[in-house]
Amino acid sequence: MSETTTPIVTIASIGQYEGQTVTLRGWLYNIRSSGKLLFPTFRDGTGTIQGIVPKAAVPEQVFETLKGLQLESSLTVTGKVRADSRAPSGYELDVENVEVISAVSAEEPFPITLKEHGVDFLMEHxxxxxxxxxxxxxxxxxxxxxxxxxxxxxxxxxxxxxxxxxxxxxxxxxxxxxxxxxxxxxxxxxxxxxxxxxxxxxxxxxxxxxxxxxxxxxxxxxxxxxxxxxxxxxxxxxxxxxxxxxxxxxxxxxxxxxxxxxxxxxxxxxxxxxxxxxxxxxxxxxxxxxxxxRLAYDDAHVMLEKAYAEGKIENPHKYGDDFGSPDETYISSQxxxxxxxxxxxxxxxxxxxxxxxxxxxxxxxxxxxxxxxxxxxxxxxxxxxxxxxxxxxxxxxxxxxxxxxxxxxxxxxxxxxxxxxxxxxxxxxxxxxxxxxxxxxxxxxxxxxxxxx
RNA sequence: UCCUGAGUAGCUCAAUGGCAGAGCAUUCGGCUGUUAACCGAAGGGUUGUAGGUUCGAGUCCUACCUCAGGAGCCA
Structure with missing residues (x-):
């Protein structure tokens, strides 16, 4: 879609391209907006980077495309790399163009949100x-x-x-x-x-x-x-x-x-x-x-006897038995x-x-x-x-x-x-x-x- | 296998035996520096399943299902 050839780079290595226009291939990780400003965050498997899209600075179609995009839609994004102290990674991307590879439907948005989820739900997904x-x-x-x-x-x-x-x-x-x-x-x-x-x-x-x-x-x-x-x-x-x-x-x-x-x-x-x-x-x-x-079993047993006498573990360790989970936890904590x-x-x-x-x-x-x-x-x-x-x-x-x-x-x-x-x-x-x-x-x-x- | 706990909106969770609720997500609107953004509005429900008690059950009882944590066993 872009008429000029730009280097295709990874987010992890983007610091090397400060001041240059580059293309990322990845997914939309998150997007925030503030009126006529969009803050899409992209990920590509190597890291994440926040882009900035002022409505006045890009073609109408680029702004509207990003604004309507669901999280985890795949896309390529072209923009200029800029160092910014406000960015967690130190760099931001002034977005110039985007090409949507595959848009996620709003009817079935990406199930994993940035909020917390339960274990069962996460393992199911x-x-x-x-x-x-x-x-x-x-x-x-x-x-x-x-x-x-x-x-x-x-x-x-x-x-x-x-x-x-x-x-x-x-x-x-x-x-x-x-x-x-x-x-x-x-x-x-x-x-x-x-x-x-x-x-x-x-x-x-x-x-x-x-x-x-x-x-x-x-x-x-x-x-x-x-x-x-x-x-x-x-x-x-x-x-x-x-x-x-x-x-x-x-x-x-x-x-x-x-x-x-x-x-x-x-x-x-x-x-x-x-x-x-x-x-x-x-x-x-x-x-x-x-x-x-290095601790011999016999010495570990003595350590546990002392710990039990001092009330630091709940159950006494019986000499000759294997160590239980709580026993191992106590030993390693020393x-x-x-x-x-x-x-x-x-x-x-x-x-x-x-x-x-x-x-x-x-x-x-x-x-x-x-x-x-x-x-x-x-x-x-x-x-x-x-x-x-x-x-x-x-x-x-x-x-x-x-x-x-x-x-x-x-x-x-x-x-x-x-x-x-x-x-x-x-x-x-x-x-x-x-x-x-x-x-x-x-x-x-x-x-x-x-x-x- | 045993013990304990939890199942309510897509997700995370509220709701004294008495009208089924919030935040996020989705849709619409607002906002030029947001960091899980924020503000306003809308739509969204067979309360895990099957019985039972009760005038009335998300709530109490029984059984079952699913999941989680722990024990045992191990890396």
């Missing part, structure tokens, strides 16, 4: 909710967290080896699995962890990781649960528990560092208290790295960095975890609890490397031995100490973004009660 600045910012941070996570392993000699998503049996035999028919007579299940498979690839390649979707058919209805979520899992041959904790610490530090480097603006949109994240990677007085606190709780009682942990030689009733495992009550974001362990012990564990847990024969083979042919952990991406995103529910951390959350849209 998730495909449109994604367009709002906060949701877009969260997805950008999610993408960077995933990139930083891969990057950490890729640059440290890890080989990405993704396990199958369709599996013949339960990994741990505890969680509920999504079941399906697999051709004739056989059942297949959606994976709930690729761990057993990457133990195999780790013994082949040394340092490996997997990154993919995971499925849990648990009837969990909380702010921390999805039925389909993404998990990144490293597995390393010849690595023992202490080294595994070092790995987890470096991993989390790297991700937080990258997010702080790249997403200050997004974190501001989300409303995240950045100081809480800076504390994660804060250095000591001489610039030295400050390790994450530190401003993620806390690594290790050596849980073997009886409450998975069959494949190596017993502690110093106390065989304990497992060489670690849970990383995120600060601010976000709970467990990482669970990991050193794996049983003895054939006989592993076989006995499988039998003790009433797991089908035949299905685990290949897994036992790993202990038959050159078994070595090895360790790994898994981090749930959505929980990490929820923590880093300071969200109160994981459903906002993934484009289309799958939960107990929702599989639409």
């Amino acid at each position: 998730r495909h449109l909710w994604l367009r709002t600045p906060r949701q877009s910012a969260i997805l950008r941070v999610r993408a960077s967290i995933m990139r930083a996570a891969s990057e950490f392993f890729d640059t440290d000699g890890f080989i990405r080896t993704d396990p199958p998503i369709l599996t013949p049996n339960a990994c741990e035999g505890t969680s509920e699995l999504f079941e399906m028919d697999y051709f004739d007579n056989d059942k297949a299940y959606l994976t709930q962890s690729g761990q057993l498979y990457i133990e195999a690839t780790a013994l082949a390649l040394g340092k490996v990781y997997s990154f993919g979707p995971t499925f849990r058919a648990e009837k969990s209805k909380t702010r921390r649960h999805l039925t389909e979520f993404w998990m990144i899992e490293p597995e390393v041959a010849y690595l023992e528990l202490d080294g595994l904790m070092d790995l987890a610490e470096g991993f989390i530090s790297h991700i937080v560092t990258r997010v702080l480097e790249q997403h200050r603006a997004d974190l501001k949109v989300i409303g995240r208290d950045v100081a809480k994240l800076e504390a994660i990677i804060a250095r000591g007085p001489n610039g030295e790295r400050v390790p994450f606190p 530190f401003d960095k993620p806390v690594m709780v290790h050596r849980y009682p073997a009886a409450i942990k998975a069959f494949y975890m190596q017993p502690d030689p110093a106390d065989p009733t304990k497992a060489l495992c670690v849970d990383v609890l995120a600060p601010e009550g976000y709970g467990e974001i990482i669970g990991g362990s050193q794996r049983v490397d003895s054939y006989d012990l592993l076989k006995q564990r499988i039998e003790d847990h009433d797991l089908p031995l035949a299905a685990f024969q290949w897994y036992l083979d790993l202990r038959k042919y050159g078994s070595v100490p090895h360790s790994g952990f898994g981090m749930g991406i959505e929980r990490a995103v929820a923590w880093i973004c300071g969200l109160d529910h994981v459903r906002e951390t993934i484009p289309f959350a799958r939960t107990l009660n929702r599989i639409y849209p």
